[in-house]
Amino acid sequence: MAVREADRVPLIGRHGRRDDLEAGMKEIVGESLARRLVEWGVDTVFGLPGDGINGLMEGFRRQRERLRFVLVHHEEAAAFMATGYAKATGRLGVCAATSGPGAIHLLNGLYDAKLDHVPVLALTGMQETSVLGTYYQQEVHLDRLYQDLAAYNLVITNPQQLPGVVDLAIRTALSRRTVAHLSFPNDIQVAVAGEDPYRHVGPGGPPSSLPTWSRPPLRPEQEDLARAAEVLSDGERVAMLVGVGARHAREEVLAVAERLASPIVKTLPGKFVVPDDHPLTTGGLGLLGTRPSEELMEECDTLLMVGTSFPYSTYLPAPGRARVVQIDVDPSLVGMRRPTEAPVAADARLALRELLPMLEPAADRSFLARYQRKMDAWRADMKALQDPSRDPIAPQYLMGCVDETASGDAILTCDSGTIATWAARHWTIRGGREFYLSGNLATMAPGLPYAIGMQHAFPGRQVIAFVGDGGFAMLMADFLTAVRHDLPIKVVINNNNSYGQILWEQIVLGYPEYAVRHRRPEADFSAWARGCGAFGVKISDPRELPGALRRAFSHDGPALVDCDVNPDEPPMPGRVKYEQAKAFTEAFLRGQPHKANILATVARDKFSELRP
Structure with a gap:
């Protein structure tokens, strides 16, 4: 059967506008999708083409003046970019991948979005409907694969489903702050939009005007x-624990804490809710937290949790030791970790704003004053570890130099691992600074693609990726993506030539380390940066580090600083418990291969803390 000229899918067109051939063509499903994304305010899709999404790519091409496609080098990076974009903006992130392996690669980044409650729409391809179920090449039934992942999850089987199902997918992602997934078989992608090969009754039409839509504040x-x-007013030693759900309520958090004379503890994803140098905060909680915060949780008699369902319950007050008030926009998360006497299902800002006039000012501020003194001592200890005379370079010094060199509104993205410890303790939130990492999933490798997605969203801000050599190596090809898209991200690699967090976990469990260090020499990732046409420098001398960071951060394009750091620097907990110390000692007695270097490093750390 001959194909009418008006129905043909064009292969090329002049950049910047539709050509004459394109103007006479009927709209295909791929274009209907792209048009609907634009109407929802989407301006960017991160992804990697493939023969399973050629029809979607053609649709994106036809809408190229309003919808930008950011070509990446790995689909996992595309999902992380969309997640980072959504985390930083609060808007919908969108990523696209081909059928089979391409769609499978998206999963890690998408689970990061799901577990950290950010809205992302994944678009994937699938084989033609006529061959599904015939063991066709790369046939993966993605709706089944994504069943646990996506709150809205659909294979499109009829052109008339658009744009209605696109609206439902986006509404679901935005309202539930989660992942939605639409998969398009190849033949559906290029079908003429609005035609119904099965003569089904289509859904009702969408509203003529469709504003950007999300869940209103509760x-x-x-x-x-x-x-x-009532519960808070009865407390004598009140503490606050705030998470990323309170990111928009900084002033309200501070006002309530001041009224209650309550120290503020922050979760790691909620690090930028309150400035780190504010006198009301004792910093983070958990393995990467501070000693004062951990002690505070043991001593408080009342705990106000805002915008968090903090998962590490062992760091919370023991059951029955403290009365709990919890404010969270998701009622299903209230009371999950500890029995909650006063649950409040509401937006953090609205709840705190209305709660404030109900609270009597605390008459006794001695509890707060005592923890302010503890926090002053902790800050001095952390500053002492930023020792420029240490060789090999102390990772605390590297992070301290980044902290001093970065701008007042810089965005720092971070990978999982020991680097999260250094960022948690030595990256200072002040002014408009922000901080992002994979919170609940705690996956490796998002730091670089997060930075690319966020730099695209905020082209005028400084965006820094603080990553380890292990995480960077996983998706390092996408540094080239930043170069090719003129995104001036700054990448700082904490290069310990090992999987540092795993190394220390093995030791704390009482095992000698095994298979966690790479053979020497350390990789020189700066050579890769220069090979991509960007700024790149390798640093192993601590005296050269401040100048190298200043040159990199002032460079007008992508820049990378690869810094060799001490591989034997332990990411010590805020307070070492007896069981941890016992297991650490037993591991050494069993033949820890690097015991001399590790003991020397621990001794230097202690000397730095005690030195006046």
């Missing part, structure tokens, strides 16, 4: 606030 119930105020 207002608190007055009875819930009254109960919360």
